[in-house]
Amino acid sequence: MAETAVDTVPGTDDPAATRSGLWGVITFWGLHAWVLAYCGVVLSAFYIQFAMGEFPCPLCMLQRYGMFLSSLGALFVIMQARRGELTTARYAQGLGMGLIGVLAGASVSVRQILLHIKPGDEGYGDPVLGIHLYTWAFITFAIVMIYVGVALMLMPRGIPHAPAAGSALHKVSTAIVWIFIGVVAANVIAIIFLEGFAPVLPDDPASYNLIDQLTGH
Amino acid sequence: MILLLVIALLVWRGANRGVVIALWIVGVVAMVGLFRYHVTSVLDLSF
Numbered sequence: 001m002a003e004t005a006v007d008t009v010p011g012t013d014d015p016a017a018t019r020s021g022l023w024g025v026i027t028f029w030g031l032h033a034w035v036l037a038y039c040g041v042v043l044s045a046f047y048i049q050f051a052m053g054e055f056p057c058p059l060c061m062l063q064r065y066g067m068f069l070s071s072l073g074a075l076f077v078i079m080q081a082r083r084g085e086l087t088t089a090r091y092a093q094g095l096g097m098g099l100i101g102v103l104a105g106a107s108v109s110v111r112q113i114l115l116h117i118k119p120g121d122e123g124y125g126d127p128v129l130g131i132h133l134y135t136w137a138f139i140t141f142a143i144v145m146i147y148v149g150v151a152l153m154l155m156p157r158g159i160p161h162a163p164a165a166g167s168a169l170h171k172v173s174t175a176i177v178w179i180f181i182g183v184v185a186a187n188v189i190a191i192i193f194l195e196g197f198a199p200v201l202p203d204d205p206a207s208y209n210l211i212d213q214l215t216g217h
Numbered sequence: 218m219i220l221l222l223v224i225a226l227l228v229w230r231g232a233n234r235g236v237v238i239a240l241w242i243v244g245v246v247a248m249v250g251l252f253r254y255h256v257t258s259v260l261d262l263s264f
Contacts, residue, residue, distance in 0.1 A: 058251070058255040059255065059256075062248060062251060062252055062255070065218065065221070065248050065251075066248065068218075068221045068225075069221065069241070069244055069245060069248065072221065072224055072225060072228065072241055072244075073241075075225060075228050075229075076228050076237065079228050079229060079231065083231060090234070093234075093238065097238070097241055100245060101245075104245060104248050104249070104252075107252070108252060111252075111256060111260075114260050114262065115260065117262070118261075118262075177229060180225065181222070181225050181226065181229065184218070184221055184222045184225055185222055187218055188218045188219050188222050191218050200251065200254060200255070201255075203255065
């Protein structure tokens with residue numbers, strides 16, 4: 001009932017009134033940038049994992065989990081906008097999901113930063129551009145928090161506006177959505193290889209449990 | 218992580234909003250549970 005009341009606030013339930021021009025386009029593609037950026041971060045982590053042979057610890061994996069959780073909020077809004085079903089209330093729900101996701105991820109990052117904050121501690125894994133991956137993760141979570149804050153400030157003017165179905169931009173949007181789904185699926189496979197038949201990741205992984213278990217090592 | 222993949226596919230297919238949000242909340246609870254499971258030591262922050 002309460003949600004209906006929010007959905008029917010004059011000026012916010014009418015798609016034409018809320019999806020105004022440039023701001024709607026900017027926020028629509030801003031959400032894609034959010035999803036695509038986290039795909040890039042996780043693909044970079046895959047490179048470090050597979051090409052450089054560094055195994056992700058459980059906290060690293062939980063940070064990826066936070067990135068995906070927050071991206072699902074963005075994906076939720078993107079798909080609602082593409083179907084023409086997005087209202088102010090649904091946009092707020094998606095942004096809320098994104099914000100809680102980054103808060104969860106940032107909590108894990110902070111925990112890992114504090115684990116290695118003492119002078120003389122070299123940290124976990126090799127730094128990238130002088131900063132460890134968990135610190136980079138925290139920076140990305142903070143950027144998304146700022147993005148969500150700005151998006152909320154723009155409401156209801158900045159309700160995302162999707163390009164017409166069948167247009168080139170619509171296809172770009174579809175491609176980004178499928179890249180995200182592919183990256184999540186790849187992460188599922190990576191976790192299965194890391195965990196093997198165990199229910200959770202080992203605390204300090206040094207090999208792929210599934211391969212070890214199947215080959216008897 | 219499989220749950221997150223399922224949620225992503227449901228969002229793509231336009232599943233009921235309540236189902237998506239409910240599963241997403243389960244995902245958050247699972248993350249908190251995994252965090253509690255893996256974080257067992259007290260931070261030693263005495264410098």
